[in-house]
Amino acid sequence: MPQNKQILLVSRPTDEALVSNFKLISSETPALQDGQVLVRHHFLSLDPYMRGRMNDAKSYAAPQALGQTMGGGTVGEVVESKNTQFAIGDKVVGMGGWQEYSVVDADQPGALRKVDTTHIPLSAYLGAVGMPGVTAWYGLVKIIEPKAGETMVVSAATGAVGSAFAALSKARGCRTVGIAGGPAKCKYALEELGFDVCIDYKVHSDATSLSKALKDACPNGIDGYFENVGGMVLDAVLTRMNAFGCIAVCGMIAGYNGAPMPLTYPALILMNRLKVQGFIVSEHMEIWPEALQELGKLVATGRLRARESIAQGIESAPEAFLGLLKGKNFGKQLVKLS
Ligand SMILES: NC(=O)c1ccc[n+]([C@@H]2O[C@H](COP(=O)([O-])OP(=O)(O)OC[C@H]3O[C@@H](n4cnc5c(N)ncnc54)[C@H](OP(=O)(O)O)[C@@H]3O)[C@@H](O)[C@H]2O)c1
Structure with a gap:
């Protein structure tokens, strides 16, 4: 199984978030169980809400646990599958986190969604069509x-x-x-x-x-x-x-x-x-299909041409994230992973 570089949250910021709040590690991806797929991430999404998850404070979502891989949206490709609904090569959107690969229980509702990249680039599913x-x-x-x-x-x-x-x-x-x-x-x-x-x-x-x-x-x-x-x-x-x-x-x-x-x-x-x-x-998943349909049309027809800021490699994620909180990004902030 391939080696997987991951970024963990190892401490919580007291005010401004710091690179030292994160730690890079590498581990072997585990063997797949029935129903699981291995996804190789092409892009990781960096989003402002992640700053809130770094705090241990009352919020609409649970805090990011210390010592665990930072959560986050990802797009990528199935590279191994023990799930009949997903084949090698399928392009997928999920919540793979700040890492190069993820093992996904693909039968869990909402865990992994196949996407069509014929008219919409894969990365757009983390931004304009995401x-x-x-x-x-x-x-x-x-x-x-x-x-x-x-x-x-x-x-x-x-x-x-x-x-x-x-x-x-x-x-x-x-x-x-x-x-x-x-x-x-x-x-x-x-x-x-x-x-x-x-x-x-x-x-x-x-x-x-x-x-x-x-x-x-x-x-x-x-x-x-x-x-x-x-x-x-x-x-x-x-x-x-x-x-x-x-x-x-x-x-x-x-x-x-x-x-x-x-x-x-x-x-x-x-x-x-x-x-x-x-x-x-x-909290409004019921409107996503209608919204995604309109957004997909706007992107596919060139009426929404959203810019992307792309950092290279998982190692660059913490710096790119801190930059996002200071306006250094220009458009959707992504990290390219493969
Ligand atoms: N409620 C929800 O469900 C939900 C979901 C997604 C996003 N959001 C929120 O939507 C907002 C935009 O998110 P996004 O993903 O589109 O991020 P983004 O706009 O791509 O990036 C953040 C931008 O915020 C601006 N900014 C940063 N610090 C600022 C400051 N101190 N004062 C004024 N502007 C500052 C910067 O733009 P400038 O250089 O132009 O200042 C920066 O580029 C965020 O507040 C995010 O938390 C909410």
Whole structure:
């Protein structure tokens, strides 16, 4: 059986996550039992939620256990099979974790899904046609419920979720405004992702300044906001929300390393009669098929061309992950494993 390099979580961060929280080991993959398959991972997905799993804190999901392989989404290829539903060569999506191979009990519901790579690249099943894309779809379609002509705003606009949000929002006839960090990301948002406007939040030192930029970008106010960041960005957006607008709270990455994020004007939620709703995409599995169908069409027809940041080799995963938490990624952050 092949040697398998794996990254374990060996300690928990006190504030900022560090490379020393992780450890690389190598072990032989175990022999397969009946019903199992051996998957060779081509790509590992790195996602902001993994930072929360590193803490031993109350959350919607159990913490990542110490001394165990870090969990995470993977795409790859079946290289050995003792399961009649999976053949060698099948391309599959699963939760293989931060390692080069995984042994999967493929009869477990949801453990492994075969995918078609004829029109959609394998890596896209971890991004635009995977969990991040469905996240954008759920927040926009099921929580914000946009109408054509309304104004939608999304933060972390050029990331895996934000880029899918842009395509979905434009497809519904909405004015779509992104907020992203730096001129290169904003240029890409306009030229490749189809945003009507992209605001570089890094040129604004405070919420008042960002609020002025939002006023110019959203002359009719903001009807729907897809929140990925929190902090100063949320403060600024709140000042421009229309009455009866909606905020889908998807993530608050600015606080994932422990920084406090006080809300400056919470009374605006009352004054503008806003609907503010958080959600976790994995709690809404019933909508995945419909969402994946739309996202798959957008990717296959070139209307969603999401960029990927690809780190090479499992050894690079911790650095790439810490970079994601600081905005060093440009689009969906992946690790290429074979
Ligand atoms: N609720 C759910 O079920 C669910 C599911 C998936 C994802 N999420 C959330 O969705 C958000 C986006 O996820 P993603 O996978 O698409 O990640 P991503 O946008 O590809 O990468 C994270 C981006 O966040 C931005 N960022 C990082 N630190 C920041 C800070 N201090 N202030 C402002 N922006 C910062 C950076 O973009 P800039 O360079 O533009 O700042 C960075 O590139 C995250 O908050 C994530 O936790 C939630």
